[in-house]
Structures are given as structure tokens and as C-alpha cells.
Amino acid sequence: MKKRKIFLKLFVFFNFFICILFTIIHFYIIYLPKIDLKKTNNVIIYDKDDNVIFKGNGSKEWISLDLIDPDLINATISVEDKRFFKHNGFDYIRIIKSMYNNLRTHDIVEGASTITQQYARNLYLDFDRNIKRKLKEAWLALKLETTYSKEEILEGYLNTINYGNGVMGIQNASKYYFNKSAENLSLSEASMLAGIPGSPATYSPINNEKNSKKRQKIILNSMVKNGYISKKQADDAYMEKLTYYGKKDSLNLSTLLYYKDAALNELYNLNIIPHDYLDSNSIKIYTNLDLSAQEKLEEAVKKDIDNNDIQTSGVMIENKTGKIIALTGGTDYEKSQYNRAVLSKRQVGSTMKSFLYYAALDNGFTASSLFLSEPTTFSTGKNQSYSPSNFSNIYPNKEIPLILALAYSDNIYAVKTHLFLGEEMLVNTAKKVGIKEHLTPNVSLPLGTNEINIIDITRGYSTIANEGIKNDTYIIRKVKTNDNKVIYKHKSYPKQVLDNNITFILSNLLNNCYDNYLIDYNSPTCLSIKPKLTKTYAIKTGTTNTDSWTIGYNKDYTLGIWIGYDDNKNLLSSDTKYSKIIWADTIENYLRNKKDSWYNKPDNVISVIINPLNGYLATNESKKKKAVYYIKGTQPTKYDNEK
Numbered sequence: 001m002k003k004r005k006i007f008l009k010l011f012v013f014f015n016f017f018i019c020i021l022f023t024i025i026h027f028y029i030i031y032l033p034k035i036d037l038k039k040t041n042n043v044i045i046y047d048k049d050d051n052v053i054f055k056g057n058g059s060k061e062w063i064s065l066d067l068i069d070p071d072l073i074n075a076t077i078s079v080e081d082k083r084f085f086k087h088n089g090f091d092y093i094r095i096i097k098s099m100y101n102n103l104r105t106h107d108i109v110e111g112a113s114t115i116t117q118q119y120a121r122n123l124y125l126d127f128d129r130n131i132k133r134k135l136k137e138a139w140l141a142l143k144l145e146t147t148y149s150k151e152e153i154l155e156g157y158l159n160t161i162n163y164g165n166g167v168m169g170i171q172n173a174s175k176y177y178f179n180k181s182a183e184n185l186s187l188s189e190a191s192m193l194a195g196i197p198g199s200p201a202t203y204s205p206i207n208n209e210k211n212s213k214k215r216q217k218i219i220l221n222s223m224v225k226n227g228y229i230s231k232k233q234a235d236d237a238y239m240e241k242l243t244y245y246g247k248k249d250s251l252n253l254s255t256l257l258y259y260k261d262a263a264l265n266e267l268y269n270l271n272i273i274p275h276d277y278l279d280s281n282s283i284k285i286y287t288n289l290d291l292s293a294q295e296k297l298e299e300a301v302k303k304d305i306d307n308n309d310i311q312t313s314g315v316m317i318e319n320k321t322g323k324i325i326a327l328t329g330g331t332d333y334e335k336s337q338y339n340r341a342v343l344s345k346r347q348v349g350s351t352m353k354s355f356l357y358y359a360a361l362d363n364g365f366t367a368s369s370l371f372l373s374e375p376t377t378f379s380t381g382k383n384q385s386y387s388p389s390n391f392s393n394i395y396p397n398k399e400i401p402l403i404l405a406l407a408y409s410d411n412i413y414a415v416k417t418h419l420f421l422g423e424e425m426l427v428n429t430a431k432k433v434g435i436k437e438h439l440t441p442n443v444s445l446p447l448g449t450n451e452i453n454i455i456d457i458t459r460g461y462s463t464i465a466n467e468g469i470k471n472d473t474y475i476i477r478k479v480k481t482n483d484n485k486v487i488y489k490h491k492s493y494p495k496q497v498l499d500n501n502i503t504f505i506l507s508n509l510l511n512n513c514y515d516n517y518l519i520d521y522n523s524p525t526c527l528s529i530k531p532k533l534t535k536t537y538a539i540k541t542g543t544t545n546t547d548s549w550t551i552g553y554n555k556d557y558t559l560g561i562w563i564g565y566d567d568n569k570n571l572l573s574s575d576t577k578y579s580k581i582i583w584a585d586t587i588e589n590y591l592r593n594k595k596d597s598w599y600n601k602p603d604n605v606i607s608v609i610i611n612p613l614n615g616y617l618a619t620n621e622s623k624k625k626k627a628v629y630y631i632k633g634t635q636p637t638k639y640d641n642e643k
Contacts, residue, residue: 042282042482045260047289048325054260063171065155069185072170074228075194076158079219081115082226085150116141119157163193164200164207164334165246165254177205179245187233188240191219201334206246213238255298258329262342263287263475272479272488282482287475288318293326293590300585301331305578311566312582313340313454316590317462317558321492322471324455325557338566341454345437346564348457349448349542350409350525351549352426354510355460356446357406359429360417361502367509367628368615368636370399373412378419378443386443388415391543394522401615403628407512407524409541411447418446432497433463434470448542458551458560464506465538465553467599468498501602505629508599510538510552512612517626520613526550528577532584535591536598541580548576550583555597559587601629608635616640 045054065073077084113121120140144153163173170193174182178189185193195215196203205212220234229237263285267273273283293316301312316326329339338344360369374397377387388411395412405413418426423441430439437452439445455473463470471494479488512518514526514533525541539552548563548571563579564571601607607629611622617639618625630636 043264043285044282045263045285045287047287047291048323048477049291050286051291053256053287053289053291062159062169063182065151065158067181067183068155068158068170069183069190071187071229072182072185072190072194073154073158074226075191075219075223077115077154078222078226078228079194079198080118082222084115084154087114114141115157116144116153119153119160120144122157122160161197162200163196164204176246177244178242186237186240187229188216188237188242191216191223191237192242195219201332204334205242206244207334253294253298254333255301255328255330256294257333257337258339258341259287259289259294259327259475261337261339262324262327262329265339265342266475267479270476270488283487284480284482284484285476286478286480288321288323288325288477289475290316290325293586294328296589297326297328297582297586299589300582301328304581304585305331307575307578309565310563310575310578311336311340312578313344313562314582314586315341315455315458315560316586317458317473319462319466319553319556319558320471322459322462322473322494323477324473324475327455327475336566340562345451345453346547346562347448347450347544348452349544349547349549350411350414350446351457351461351540351542351551352430352446352448352450353406353409353414354464354506354540354551355429355433355435356414356418356421356426357402357509358433358464358498358502358506359421359425360402361505362499363421363425364634365402365417366615366630366634366636367401367403367505368610368630369402370615371405371413371416372399373397373405373410376412376415378415380443386415388412388444388447396521399614401612403509403512403610403612403615403626404518404520406509407515407518408522409525414446415443419443430460432470433460434472434497435460448544454560454562458558461540461551461553461560462558463497464503465555465558467500468496468503469494470497501604501631504599504602504605505631507538507553508629510540511536513539513541517624518612520624526552526580529580529584532581532588534588535596537587539583543571543576545570547571548579550579552583552587554591555599556594557587557591559583561586604632605629606632606635610636611640614640 042055044052047053117138158170160169162168163170163176165176167173167176170182173193173196174180174185177193178185192205192212195212195218198215201207203212203215217238220229220238223229224231224234267285297314297316301314305312310331312328312331314326314328315324317323318325327341329341330336373390374395375389377385380386390411391409400410400413402413404410423443423445426445427439427441435452435456437450437456439450459473462473471492474490476488477490478486480486513524514530515524516527516530518524519527526539535554537552537554539550542549546564546568549561551558551560553559561579561583563575607627609618609625610616610628611618611624612626612628613624615636617636619640622640
């Protein structure tokens with residue numbers, strides 16, 4: 001009995017304490033500046049030509065609640081938050097119920113976010129992470145409930161929620177799906193739209209009408225259960241044949257939102273915006289986005305990938321400036337918002353060899369330098385060894401020159417070169433070209449066993465492409481306040497970090513990676529995409545068990561493409577083709593109306609005719625003959641028949 005009294009006292013005290021706390025918070029919030037719902041977090045993003053590509057705070061077409069069709073409002077409340085008009089922003093009954101169901105099933109099967117909480121989430125872009133962001137959402141939900149009416153909150157929510165296919169806000173959604181205003185929706189149309197925000201990629205009727213109809217039935221039944229409509233009205237609405245419009249005035253690129261997220265991530269890292277600046281201010285972000293490049297990248301991804309589970313990332317850089325002009329962080333933003341171009345690091349495979357061979361050429365190697373390529377076990381000290389293998393276990397079992405080793409991506413030759421130069425040499429070269437990832441000097445480094453972000457490694461290639469001049473890569477060129485005051489402007493500090501004579505030679509060696517003239521005991525790694533290529537490129541592929549890369553460039557642009565699975569599942573042999581095909585289709589379509597852009601030969605470089613199969617000067621009897629570049633004085637002196 002005594003324990004029961006103590007428990008009851010504690011319970012009363014706890015409830016009293018909570019009431020006092022909420023009262024204090026309530027009065028504190030009242031005296032805070034009121035949030036302008038139409039301006040909060042209003043970020044406007046522009047492309048390179050100052051065209052608007054994104055408006056933050058939801059939709060550019062805000063529609064008042066009294067103009068929105070009542071069926072849409074009732075359907076939304078019924079399915080998203082049936083106690084919306086009864087709670088204070090947090091539905092404690094729903095929270096307890098969802099906790100019970102999640103614990104019972106040992107999985108997250110049910111959420112408890114109210115419309116107010118979801119709206120709080122929509123109001124703020126992802127500048128903060130994890131628990132910090134959750135706390136901010138909770139605080140904002142309290143502010144909303146204290147300073148705004150339920151009707152104002154509901155209006156804001158409906159004008160900012162995601163309705164799939166890059167469409168934000170109910171007015172834009174109504175026009176996109178049904179070519180009409182949100183005030184003129186039928187019950188069938190309203191119940192269809194109300195179902196989309198639950199999972200835009202799954203429930204958009206344009207993406208998957210079968211799933212959206214199942215969702216519509218759930219919503220109509222919930223409206224019947226909650227007394228909004230009769231069973232007959234629900235049945236009639238479900239049976240109504242809907243026609244979808246599927247057009248919008250703004251850009252219809254799903255990958256564009258990856259570029260937007262990358263721009264916001266860069267803004268966050270620049271640390272130029274005060275923490276709470278966007279609570280009551282708008283900003284304008286001017287980016288380097290080239291819509292033509294972005295369109296070509298998205299078209300290639302959508303056309304060339306026929307595996308629904310595989311993912312991709314891609315980055316295109318303008319070499320002279322370091323501008324990131326196109327970017328995708330996945331195959332489809334609606335299906336996955338995780339931005340692999342910004343957040344992911346993966347094993348880069350043989351794409352590391354380009355930096356290795358720059359270091360080799362800078363330290364006395366030439367296109368004719370020979371190493372024996374055969375199955376080899378390397379001693380790495382401390383009674384340990386390393387036994388790399390060539391792709392498909394193809395070996396010449398003889399000495400081959402660097403030109404052939406690079407075209408075939410020979411692993412034995414690469415490791416021998418790496419050990420000959422010293423393991424620190426590749427680390428230093430990678431750092432020199434702008435790769436920021438910490439690399440560990442070890443025997444397997446030239447085979448790309450380290451994980452590197454795609455922007456990071458593509459930046460390194462862009463330095464080679466820019467004749468050895470390194471630029472910092474960037475998305476944002478300037479940021480303005482809403483009254484057009486410039487608060488940030490990018491400044492470039494280009495620096496010559498590589499020898500342009502050697503970058504010229506290396507670029508021409510990488511040009512051989514799709515040259516069918518070099519077919520012998522093996523084939524160049526990019527030969528499969530040669531029919532697609534009409535211009536001159538330097539290209540290198542990289543493949544591990546889990547990752548497939550193609551990175552290549554001409555004088556003006558560098559493009560990097562990655563393919564793989566998010567769970568690091570091993571690639572199928574058929575998966576490795578995607579990165580090459582996407583790379584070729586993107587760059588070729590983007591450059592279709594541009595002139596071929598390649599390098600002028602430096603004065604200190606000469607061209608001689610060699611047999612590329614062995615690196616010696618060619619004779620009339622040579623099996624193969626090819627013009628190859630050398631620093632003056634380093635060209636071969638022995639002929640093919642003298643070897």
C-alpha cells in the first residue's frame with residue numbers, strides 16, 4: 001500500500017512538472033519572433049545561366065486552404081494524422097501504439113509523425129544531422145503549434161509536401177497529375193493524390209498505378225471509417241477511371257535534386273550562413289550547373305541501366321575552372337535520396353593507375369619501359385606476401401612495355417612499377433593532383449583497394465586533363481541574400497602541380513585504351529565503347545569485385561562514372577558494362593555539337609614510330625606500328641629486329 005502511494009505521488013509530481021514545463025515553453029515561444037511560413041528556408045538555386053532550377057520552401061504556387069478541395073484535406077488528415085485537430089503537435093497515443101508495434105515485430109513497421117512534425121521537417125533543409133536535426137524538428141513543431149492555428153499549419157503542410165516526380169505542393173501536384181487546380185479535384189483524384197506523400201516513388205500513379213490504386217483504396221476506406229464519406233462514395237471513387245497528365249512547367253529531371261542536395265551540402269560546409277539565418281531569411285545560390293550536361297547524364301543513366309537494384313554516381317568537371325557542371329548521386333532521386341556522389345566512398349580499382357604512371361613517367365619511365373608480366377607473388381615483409389592477378393587471368397608471360405600495360409590494365413606490371421618507385425610515391429602523386437582522401441601506402445594501392453569519393457578522384461583526373469594545373473572543384477559560384485547582397489563569391493587559386501610535358505604523354509597513352517589497333521594477346525579495356533566515340537578522349541576503367549568505374553576526359557571536361565550496389569554485393573559480369581556505356585553516352589551527347597578538343601604537343605616532346613607490342617622502334621617487318629610520344633632524348637634507340 002505504501003509503495004502504491006509513493007508511486008501515485010511520483011506520477012502526480014511528474015505530470016505537474018510536465019505541465020509547468022510546457023507552460024514555460026509556451027510562454028517563451030510566444031515572445032519569440034514569429035516564423036514567416038512562406039519565407040522560412042526559402043532557398044532559390046540557379047544554374048550557370050541564372051535560370052531558377054529549385055525553390056526551397058516547397059512550391060512557387062501557394063494555394064490557401066479555403067481553396068483546396070475538402071476531399072483532399074479530409075483524405076490527407078484521415079491517412080496521415082486523424083487526430084490532427086486534437087493534439088498539440090505530438091500524438092502521444094499514436095507514439096505509444098507505434099512503439100508497441102515496433103517492439104512486438106522487432107522492426108520499424110509504424111511511424112508516429114504528425115502533420116505538424118512532417119511540416120517542421122519540410123521547413124528546414126538538411127543542414128543538421130541525426131539527433132540534432134530531430135530535436136530541431138521537435139522544437140519547431142512546438143513553435144508551429146504555439147504560434148499558428150491548425151488551419152495555417154495544414155495549409156503550409158499541403159503547400160510543401162513532396163508529391164513525387166520532383167513535384168512539391170498540392171497545387172503543383174494537381175496540375176502535374178490532372179492538369180487542374182487543387183480546388184477542382186474529384187474525390188477519386190483527391191484520394192489518389194493524398195496517398196502519394198507516404199512514399200512518392202512507390203505511390204505515384206505515373207510510376208506505378210497498381211501500387212497507387214492499392215494505396216487509394218486504403219485512403220478511401222479510412223475516410224469511410226472516419227466519417228468523411230459513405231461506402232458508396234468510396235466505391236464509386238475507386239472505380240472512376242483516371243487520366244494522368246504528367247507534365248510540369250519546371251524541369252523534369254529526377255537527378256537534378258541530387259545536384260541541389262550537393263549544392264546545399266557545399267553551402268553547409270562553407271560555413272558562411274549563420275546557424276539560424278534561414279529561420280527568417282531567404283538566400284539565392286548561384287551554381288555551375290549546366291542543364292545540358294545534367295540532362296545528358298540523366299538520359300544515359302535511365303537508358304543504359306536495366307538493373308533496378310544497381311546504383312550509380314556521376315560527376316562532370318570543367319577542367320579549366322574546376323566547376324562541377326553536372327552530378328548525380330543515384331539512378332533515381334525518387335527511389336533513393338542518398339547522394340552517393342557526395343557521401344559515398346568506394347574502392348576505385350585500376351583508376352589509380354593513371355596517377356601511378358604519371359609518377360613513373362616523371363621518374364624516368366617511358367612508354368617503352370619493360371616489365372615481365374606473369375603470375376607473381378610479391379613479398380611484403382614480415383613473412384607476408386601478395387599475389388595479384390590480371391583480369392580473367394590473362395598473362396603474356398613475357399616483358400611488355402608501359403603503353404600496353406596501361407591499355408590492358410595489367411596488374412602485375414602496375415604492382416612492379418609501384419614497388420620500383422616506392423609505395424609513398426603514389427600517395428604523394430595522388431595528394432598532389434588534389435585527392436583529399438587519406439591513402440595508406442601499401443602494395444595493393446595501385447589496384448585501387450583504398451576507398452575514395454567520386455568527386456575526389458575525378459578532381460585528380462581533371463588536374464591531369466588540365467595539363468597539370470590543379471583547381472579546387474566547386475558547385476557554388478556565389479550566394480546572395482534576398483535583397484541581392486553578395487555574401488559569398490568563389491575565388492579560384494589554380495596551381496601548376498604536374499609537368500605538362502608528362503600529362504601530354506600520359507593523356508595520349510590513355511587514349512590507347514579504346515584503340516583496336518592494340519589488340520594482341522589481350523584487348524584494350526574500353527574497346528567495347530569505341531563504336532560510340534567520335535571524338536578524342538583519355539579514358540581509364542577500374543573494376544573490383546564490388547565497384548565499376550570509368551573516368552575519362554578531353555581538354556575541356558572530365559567525367560567520372562561509378563556503378564555498384566549499396567550493400568557492397570559483388571557485381572555480376574554483366575554489371576561492369578554500365579559505367580563505360582553511361583560514360584560514353586553522356587560525354588558524346590554533351591559534346592555532339594562541340595569541336596574535338598585535344599592537346600597541342602609541347603616543344604619538349606617528340607613522336608616516334610614504335611612496335612607497341614614490345615616498345616622498340618618499328619621496322620618494315622614489325623607486326624604493329626604506332627606513333628608514340630616521348631620526352632626528347634628518352635625515345636627508344638633499338639629497333640624491333642635488334643632486340
